[in-house]
Amino acid sequence: MTGASSGIGEATARLLAQRGWRCVLLARRADRLRLLAGQLDGEAETCDVGDRDAVAAAAARVLARHPEIHLVVNNAGIPARRTLDEVDLDLVEEVARVNYLGGVWVTRALLPGLQLAAGAGGSHVVNVVSIAGAVAFAPSGAYTAAKHAQLAFSRSLHATLRGSGIDVHTILPGYVQTEGFPQRSLLEHRLLKHIVAQPKDVAEAVVRSVERGRSEVVVPWFPYRPAIVLYGIAPSLVSRLGARVVRTSRAFQAKAAEQPPGDA
Amino acid sequence: MTDAPTRGRVAVVTGASSGIGEATTRLLAERGWHCVLVARREEVLRSLAAETGGEIEVCDIGDRAAVRRTTSRILARHPSVDLLVNSAGFLAQGTFVDAPLDLVERALAVNYLGGVWTTRGLLDGLREAVRARGRAHVVTIASIGGAIVFSPAAPYSASKHAQVAFSRSLRAALQGTGIEVHTIMPGFVTTPGFPHPKVFATRLGRRFVVGPERVATEVLAAVEHGKPEVVIPWFPYGLGAIAQALAPTLTTRVLRRADYT
Numbered sequence: 001m002t003g004a005s006s007g008i009g010e011a012t013a014r015l016l017a018q019r020g021w022r023c024v025l026l027a028r029r030a031d032r033l034r035l036l037a038g039q040l041d042g043e044a045e046t047c048d049v050g051d052r053d054a055v056a057a058a059a060a061r062v063l064a065r066h067p068e069i070h071l072v073v074n075n076a077g078i079p080a081r082r083t084l085d086e087v088d089l090d091l092v093e094e095v096a097r098v099n100y101l102g103g104v105w106v107t108r109a110l111l112p113g114l115q116l117a118a119g120a121g122g123s124h125v126v127n128v129v130s131i132a133g134a135v136a137f138a139p140s141g142a143y144t145a146a147k148h149a150q151l152a153f154s155r156s157l158h159a160t161l162r163g164s165g166i167d168v169h170t171i172l173p174g175y176v177q178t179e180g181f182p183q184r185s186l187l188e189h190r191l192l193k194h195i196v197a198q199p200k201d202v203a204e205a206v207v208r209s210v211e212r213g214r215s216e217v218v219v220p221w222f223p224y225r226p227a228i229v230l231y232g233i234a235p236s237l238v239s240r241l242g243a244r245v246v247r248t249s250r251a252f253q254a255k256a257a258e259q260p261p262g263d264a
Numbered sequence: 265m266t267d268a269p270t271r272g273r274v275a276v277v278t279g280a281s282s283g284i285g286e287a288t289t290r291l292l293a294e295r296g297w298h299c300v301l302v303a304r305r306e307e308v309l310r311s312l313a314a315e316t317g318g319e320i321e322v323c324d325i326g327d328r329a330a331v332r333r334t335t336s337r338i339l340a341r342h343p344s345v346d347l348l349v350n351s352a353g354f355l356a357q358g359t360f361v362d363a364p365l366d367l368v369e370r371a372l373a374v375n376y377l378g379g380v381w382t383t384r385g386l387l388d389g390l391r392e393a394v395r396a397r398g399r400a401h402v403v404t405i406a407s408i409g410g411a412i413v414f415s416p417a418a419p420y421s422a423s424k425h426a427q428v429a430f431s432r433s434l435r436a437a438l439q440g441t442g443i444e445v446h447t448i449m450p451g452f453v454t455t456p457g458f459p460h461p462k463v464f465a466t467r468l469g470r471r472f473v474v475g476p477e478r479v480a481t482e483v484l485a486a487v488e489h490g491k492p493e494v495v496i497p498w499f500p501y502g503l504g505a506i507a508q509a510l511a512p513t514l515t516t517r518v519l520r521r522a523d524y525t
Binding site (some may be wrong): 084105107108134137138142144147148149151152157159161162215216228231236239240 | 381434513
């Protein structure tokens with residue numbers, strides 16, 4: 001489990017541990033990871049998944065302890081809440097490394113363990129993507145691009161490994177309220193608060209996808225699954241809506257900037 | 265369509281040394297655009313620049329520092345850039361199980377990040393063109409592989425997915441600024457460096473392959489008529505994108521069979 005120190009990763013690790021899985025938790029924050037590993041009777045591996053060498057080293061340590069890996073959950077991800085004409089270019093690279101390449105490296109490095117377990121009853125890879133991987137979301141331009149790449153990775157890996165005993169599952173959550181991805185403004189909205197899910201909803205989707213062999217799960221199904229279909233048919237229309245969100249949020253930020261501090 | 269409105273306008277074309285980039289450069293030059301040709305191969309660029317009356321910039325689009333130097337040199341010569349065509353790209357074959365990891369990274373750098381760096385590097389020039397003439401354009405030569413998952417060239421398809429999302433969300437972010445962003449999604453095109461799966465060698469398959477000149481024509485049409493997105497040819501590739509949205513797993517599984525060997 002990558003990105004296990006908080007949010008969806010933490011919730012999923014807790015649920016898996018409850019169901020009797022032995023969890024190896026990967027994340028950057030060693031102290032939080034050790035605390036959670038202690039609670040779940042799991043193991044901690046401090047690792048930045050955006051660092052290819054660090055991933056190779058962590059994976060080698062995990063494989064030395066556990067030659068068979070039954071499940072890899074690629075969940076580590078960071079936000080980039082700016083449009084692509086403004087976002088810091090270092091962040092564009094970092095978000096691509098963590099959200100997309102990190103999953104590739106982790107999966108490839110643990111593949112021998114997955115293959116060994118596949119021969120002995122089956123193994124699974126779960127990629128926690130995002131609805132932003134299927135629908136371009138302009139206010140988080142670099143994030144949505146990285147998630148698009150990750151979605152393509154997950155879907156093509158599924159096709160490639162079909163019949164190998166390694167099942168690949170794609171989870172597409174919409175807005176989820178987590179520490180790394182706070183959704184304050186949405187939760188304050190009378191109607192929009194209903195489209196914000198909790199980490200445990202996604203954790204349940206992860207476990208369900210593995211137990212029932214579902215290749216793709218959108219959480220929650222409504223309104224996000226219809227949005228994906230609409231976007232596939234009329235991408236420009238959905239992009240125009242995105243442009244409106246950008247304009248609205250810019251106007252909102254400009255208004256907020258005019259207000260004296262402490263008045264928010 | 266006359267030459268007059270475009271004469272003297274500046275177009276920067278990346279990946280200009282061959283394929284779609286080359287064809288687009290030739291067509292733009294014919295229509296009176298002044299082209300800055302960007303690519304790695306100096307000799308090829310030089311002879312094309314001599315033919316088209318343009319300038320050259322030798323640059324590896326997958327190298328962020330090189331792109332920064334190149335774009336500042338271009339802006340020093342041309343403070344106003346009317347059109348940027350992000351055409352640099354290469355095919356990274358293989359699956360996520362067997363592709364070398366360096367290739368996965370390189371595909372992302374050239375096919376996606378390079379376009380981000382070039383666009384950001386030239387943004388001031390595009391804004392200047394808007395001030396001078398009311399409008400500027402960014403054209404992204406993506407691929408239908410950026411909307412449909414193609415596992416026989418998985419690192420390519422993933423990088424193109426990122427590029428499509430970049431292009432679409434940049435369009436939304438720049439709406440109302442006078443900078444228009446166009447996403448071009450060709451299917452299989454007969455260009456050097458892009459071999460086709462064997463299915464396209466059949467009589468039916470050949471009908472779904474176009475030449476780079478056709479893509480160049482569509483690039484100009486998109487700019488002239490303000491089209492946000494073009495799939496070339498729409499049949500069958502546009503249908504493929506819809507199939508991907510409706511039945512993603514099935515679509516990807518079917519396309520897995522179209523291997524290159």
